[in-house]
Amino acid sequence: MKNLSIYFFALLTVLSLTKCDNYHHERGNGNIISEKRNIEDFKEIEIGGSYEVFLTKSEKPALTIVADENLHQFINVDQHGDVLEIFSEATLESEEGVKLYIDYVELMAVNTSGAAVIKSDNVISGDYLRLEMSGAGVIDLDVDLKALKINISGAGAVELSGNVIEQNIQMSGAGGLEAYDLISQRSKVDISGVGGAAVTVKKRLEATVSGVGGISYRGNPEEVNSNVSGLGTIVEDEGEEDENI
Numbered sequence: 001m002k003n004l005s006i007y008f009f010a011l012l013t014v015l016s017l018t019k020c021d022n023y024h025h026e027r028g029n030g031n032i033i034s035e036k037r038n039i040e041d042f043k044e045i046e047i048g049g050s051y052e053v054f055l056t057k058s059e060k061p062a063l064t065i066v067a068d069e070n071l072h073q074f075i076n077v078d079q080h081g082d083v084l085e086i087f088s089e090a091t092l093e094s095e096e097g098v099k100l101y102i103d104y105v106e107l108m109a110v111n112t113s114g115a116a117v118i119k120s121d122n123v124i125s126g127d128y129l130r131l132e133m134s135g136a137g138v139i140d141l142d143v144d145l146k147a148l149k150i151n152i153s154g155a156g157a158v159e160l161s162g163n164v165i166e167q168n169i170q171m172s173g174a175g176g177l178e179a180y181d182l183i184s185q186r187s188k189v190d191i192s193g194v195g196g197a198a199v200t201v202k203k204r205l206e207a208t209v210s211g212v213g214g215i216s217y218r219g220n221p222e223e224v225n226s227n228v229s230g231l232g233t234i235v236e237d238e239g240e241e242d243e244n245i
Contacts, residue, residue, distance in 0.1 A: 028068025028094035037063045037077045039084060044109035047137075048087035049075075051098050053118040055141075058103035066099040067092070082108075112137045112156075123162060131158060133175070143182070152177065152195065171195035171213070180218055180237075189215050191232065198237070207234045 041061050047053060063084075065075055071092050078085040084102075092098050109130040112118060117138045125144040133139060133156035140159045148167040152158060152175035161181035169177060169189045177197040187199050188206040191213035199205070200219040207215045207224070209232030216237040217224075226234045 024090050026071060026074055026090045026092055028092070028096070029070045030095065031069040032066060032096055033069045033072070034064055034066045035072050037065065039063050039077065040079055041082075041105055042079060042084035043082040043106055044084065045102065045104075045107070045111065046083060046085040046087075047100075047110070047112040047116045047118070048085075048114050049098075050088075050092065050115040051086075051100050051117070053100045053102060053116055055107070055118065055120040055122075055124070056101070056103050057107075057122050057124070058105065060103070061105060062101075062103035064101040066101070068094050068096070068098075071098060110139065112139070133158065148184075150177065167199075169197060169199070171197060183219070187217075191215060209234055 039061050063077065065072060067075070071094060074088055074090045074092060075098070076087050076089060086100060106126065107124060108126065108128055109132070110118060111132040113134045115136050118140070120141045123142045123144050127145070128147045129143060129145050130149045131139060132151045134153045136155045138157050143160060143162040143164060145164045146166070148164045150158060150167065150169045152171045153173050155174045157176045158178070160179040164182060164184045166186045167184050169187065171177065171191045173193045173195060175195045177199070179197070179199050183200050183202065185202050186204045187201045189197050189199060190208045191197060192210045193213055194211060195213045198216045201217055201221040202219050203221060204223040205217055205221045205225070207226045209215055210229045212231045214233040216235050218237050218239070228234055
């Protein structure tokens with residue numbers, strides 16, 4: 001990604017939040033072990049806590065947790081239908097961090113609260129994906145989709161690359177979306193609060209900003225419908241674009 005300022009801001013917030021929540025704290029003993037949890041097939045993931053999450057497409061679902069030996073007992077894994085839920089009963093403090101390796105067959109939604117950092121080892125492809133983030137997490141993904149829906153609240157940051165036909169983005173609070181490297185055909189972006197979004201659109205952009213948020217766009221879209229209230233901004237970024245766009 002060309003602009004990583006949002007990413008680093010969110011990471012700093014992630015680190016600070018791990019020290020100031022209302023959960024009791026558990027400190028890792030330094031003995032890092034790997035533990036596999038038994039899970040069934042799922043299509044949605046809900047993450048609550050401060051983890052590094054690595055997503056991998058596979059022929060069957062799997063979950064491996066890498067953490068200090070004494071911290072595993074505080075990591076809960078539940079399933080409700082197609083939803084895989086992973087959350088902590090305490091604030092986990094580990095010098096190495098707590099890592100979740102999640103293999104999925106088909107992924108349609110990722111919902112994260114708290115301070116998780118979520119990445120993918122491969123391109124996430126399909127008809128539809130929903131990303132929901134509250135708190136101060138980070139999502140960094142490469143996608144190839146027909147439809148994408150993003151909802152960011154709090155101070156979360158999302159960085160995306162790849163291709164999507166249609167995307168719908170809703171942001172509130174102080175979140176950030178860095179998606180110049182995600183080539184979309186049609187985009188609808190609605191920002192309230194002080195959030196900011198950067199998108200690339202080829203055909204139609206519908207942009208709305210209230211408060212002091214901002215939207216910047218590239219791609220020379222054929223149609224732009226914009227509405228600004230308050231001190232917000234919607235501007236075309238004429239900076240350098242990928243020659244393949």
